[in-house]
Amino acid sequence: MPPGGINQHFKTEAQRVRRLKSVRWPKGVRCEACGSSDIGKIKTRKYYQCRECRR
């Protein structure tokens, strides 16, 4: 266990995810297929779906 235990682990994990998102979508989430910014977030599956092309 690192200092801070499991809470510390979750904090750094959240920071890592946020950094990855900012690298991948610097101006917000965009569709990789059509470039649309009209993206719906699917909470149950934990990913994004484009409302234009359904990818």
Ligand SMILES: [Zn+2]
């Ligand atoms: Zn699309």
